[in-house]
Amino acid sequence: MKDVRLKLKTNRTPFKVPQGYFDNLSGNIMELIPQEGCIPDVSLVSNKVSRPLYFRRRRFIGMAASVSVLAVLFGLAMYVSDSFNKSDSHAAVAFSDEFIDNYLEESMVDEYLMYSSLTYGE
Amino acid sequence: MSEFDEYKIIKELCSDSDAIRRAAFAKVVEHFSERLYWQIRRMVIVHDDANDLLQNTFIKAWLNLDSFKGNSKLLTWLYRIAINESITFINRERQRSFLTLDSDQANLEEKLEGDIFFDGDGTQIRLQKAIMSLPLKQRTVFNMRYFDEMKYEDMSKILGTSVGALKASYHIAVKKVEDYLGQND
Numbered sequence: 001m002k003d004v005r006l007k008l009k010t011n012r013t014p015f016k017v018p019q020g021y022f023d024n025l026s027g028n029i030m031e032l033i034p035q036e037g038c039i040p041d042v043s044l045v046s047n048k049v050s051r052p053l054y055f056r057r058r059r060f061i062g063m064a065a066s067v068s069v070l071a072v073l074f075g076l077a078m079y080v081s082d083s084f085n086k087s088d089s090h091a092a093v094a095f096s097d098e099f100i101d102n103y104l105e106e107s108m109v110d111e112y113l114m115y116s117s118l119t120y121g122e
Numbered sequence: 123m124s125e126f127d128e129y130k131i132i133k134e135l136c137s138d139s140d141a142i143r144r145a146a147f148a149k150v151v152e153h154f155s156e157r158l159y160w161q162i163r164r165m166v167i168v169h170d171d172a173n174d175l176l177q178n179t180f181i182k183a184w185l186n187l188d189s190f191k192g193n194s195k196l197l198t199w200l201y202r203i204a205i206n207e208s209i210t211f212i213n214r215e216r217q218r219s220f221l222t223l224d225s226d227q228a229n230l231e232e233k234l235e236g237d238i239f240f241d242g243d244g245t246q247i248r249l250q251k252a253i254m255s256l257p258l259k260q261r262t263v264f265n266m267r268y269f270d271e272m273k274y275e276d277m278s279k280i281l282g283t284s285v286g287a288l289k290a291s292y293h294i295a296v297k298k299v300e301d302y303l304g305q306n307d
Contacts, residue, residue: 015164016169016240017169022155025151025156029151029180032177033147033151033184037143037144038185038188040135040188040191
């Protein structure tokens, strides 16, 4: 039976190698490997052999951190600005035109004195 | 031999340190060299040729590590380089000697009989001669499947041929080998 004969394959290979060939093989090959090499392009690596998440997303994480810091700074700036605006509105209420007119009238300050004090005050 | 952790080795091959990458590549050579040697040897028959092609395979792998994308196993990637090297070598030999398919077979048989590192009995010699009668692609498929018992899916990645075509190629090769052995009983 031809089929049977072909399936009776032997593990013993008919090919031989010089004695000790495999003992020194990797060392001999490494002696021939040039000093300069290059790095695998693992940016497209599948999940099984990919780099850890931090290495793969390093640029993204950096950008996200920068955006977060900018957002916090912007929020802080808006809060401070809003506080100043609120203070200004309080001042406007405290020193309304009517209040100033009354103040000037009661304190006997005429326009000349007022403008003089404003001019020197600058 | 120390345990081979492919994930760890690939990470080391990606290191910025030349020393770490070189040490990792040495582990790759140590782990895969014997298996690749036998695949090449079955294709080119002569030990010295197989030894040269194995060295070329690893030098090319080292110099082209950036072509390893990680979407296949290291062994698959190395097999592809080794098979390409072997086919290029066989084609170059044919061109240099102006060999036809028939004379190519005769040339291989001559090499087999003259190789001091071949120690087969009568059956093994006939089997090798039967394999040599196959076209190069079928011979490659036959060797990978019959001796290495490689999965068709892995062969498909190495040879860039569909699984269906490889199965067909292997079954045709088996039939031819059986016919050869039947004729030469």
